[in-house]
Amino acid sequence: MLLILISIVALVILALIFGAVLGFAAVRFKVEGNPIVDQLDALLPQTQCGQCSHPGCRPYAQAIADGLDGINKCPPGGESTIAAIADLLGVDPEPLDAEHGEEKDVKLVAVIREDECIGCTKCIQACPVDAILGAAKQMHTVISDECTGCDLCVEPCPVDCIDMLPVTKPMQSWHWPKPVAAQLIITDKG
């Protein structure tokens, strides 16, 4: 009987000690915020386009982290972003959800046809990255270096004077393409 009592007491003491250690660690080494959200946010393309139906990239990262949304809802990021998120979370990559849009091959930039602009400021309010410059009843223009190509400004324009044009790459940002893969047999050339 005594033996049982001693062992119970010993276990209780041990439990208390470990509990104290764990409790201390939980307070002392507490991680502020959810680091996985930051990591996910860093993988997303930051176009803030809302095509994932979240108001910006971070809310989408939050939704993925909370398990509320799939990892395949980001058309600007495309397959490579999905693969990176899948790798981070240790899940299987999924094909891009076509409901939210398609991955574009070329980067786009918004361009305002300036002589048609009536200066309504609606696009300025729509731009998530403040890349449109202008004032009421003054012509607006896009700061093309800051434009993420999200096309959120196109819809609100009452006179449809905003075009999404492909970005012309300067020679300085050109780089070598991947060499064509080996063609060992003549039929490989297809």
Place this chain on the structure above:
Amino acid sequence: MNMHHYTLHDFKGGIHPEQNKSQSTGQDISTAGIPKILILPISQHIGAPAVPLVKVGDVVLKGQVIAQGEDFVSCNLHAPTSGVISAISEAPVPNQSGMQDTCIQITTDGNDSWPPIKGLDNYLDAEPQALIEAISQAGISGMGGAGFPTHVKASIPASKIDTLIINAAECEPYITSDDALMRENAADIIKGIEILQAILKPQQCYIGIEDNKPEAIKALQDALKENKDDTHGIHVVVIPTKYPSGGEKQLIQILTGLEVPVAGLPADIGIVCQNIGTVRAIFQAVALGRPLISRITTITGDTVAHPQNFEVLLGTPVQYLLEQAGCDQNKIQRLIMGGPMMGFTITDNQIPVTKTSNCIIAATHNELADPAMEQACIRCGMCTQACPAQLLPQQLLWFAKSSNLDQAQAHNISDCIECGACSYVCPSNIPLVQYYRFAKGEIKQAKADKQSSEQAKLRFDTRNARLEREEAEKAEKRKARAEAAAKKQAAKKDAPPTEDATAAASDPAAELKGLKQKVLASQTRVDKARERLSMAQEQNLDTAGALQLGLDKQIEKLAIAQKNLEQANS
């Protein structure tokens, strides 16, 4: 020359390709002459493109600045001869991409007229800053290949530099432009080195030159002897011929035994490296006041009847040069700018010679065959033995092929100098260096994308913060207004008579007027209330009682107002 007090080092790897240099060294340098048009890309150097100062139709003199390097890391561009600016437009430029870039086109007038030019007097006694300024004005950029603005390298604080290395190795096959320059202009080169010594004040200065150029070595040594003053400490160091000993990092390793750190510059280990052609341009700029408007270019290859070196005006189209050298242009299979190892194929023979164009090879099919079919890697390890940067080419190949950029970076792909030794030795004909170039480009692109996405995030966050702040400010204002109104109400309720009294005391006339208005308003309200009451009574509504009460109150207020008015009047 004292050559006993230092030992040569070696770098790991390297290859010994066919030299093919003797074809073009048989003749002296000839002047290519003035073509009808010159095409000058505004970006012939690393850094920001020069900004054109001229417009179409302007008449320019030889040596006149036609585009200005506005940033520190940029270069001026001068008119190589006199003529008229006939276009400023997009044109094919010598670049691996085969893309077009902005070029200034000059229709030459054949007069070749200079404005008066003058160098610095007693330039060796001049302030380093004045020398650097002269170099900067002359628009000199590295003439060995990369085209880094020379005044930037010359601006490294002298205290950081103990060794000046002049790169005369010229290790690539076919190219002999530096060789020819040294044979014929050794004295200018030595004077150019003295200018660099006056700027950078190095303790020692080596000219690194491969042993396949005996005439050039002799010419340099003779020029040094003529200079009598043996204290200037310039040493001609003859190194064994091996490709790529002319690579900056490799040459430094051969001469000093030191290695340039990863992602570092030679200046980090106290070394500045300059190409021999650049040194001559420095001499011409400082001593003669002549800007960089021409260079020595080798025209060679089996289709060329008289392979030789030309003094070429910058902007001269390749086609004009090929004609001068007697090239049978129908036979050209591949036209290469630069050497066969690191040069690039050009497809348009109107592409101009720029500050970095050291060689043009017009090759037949036999000479430079099309790349053979790529086969599977057999893990022979020859690329690893050939790599002068001591990287792991096989590993890098897998990572580049699978676009595994993180791993490629972890295996130091950034240290690859793209010399092509690995591709040269590969028995499976794998274009290894092409894969590395692709991977390096992807890494650069990914970095740029990352940067712009971070910028977008910052702007998005800042915008959200601004919107929140504006919203908060609005709410604050609303609250303040509501509070003020409530306070006013409370104050009115608490002490209306005193307020009236003080107000009356302060301005009796205004108070009187106010009181009169109050009486009138009360009168109207009483009338209205009476009307409503009588209407309600007529229709026998339940609200009649309440309206009666309201009327009583209004009458009471009217009485108070009248009383106040009377008091005020008396």
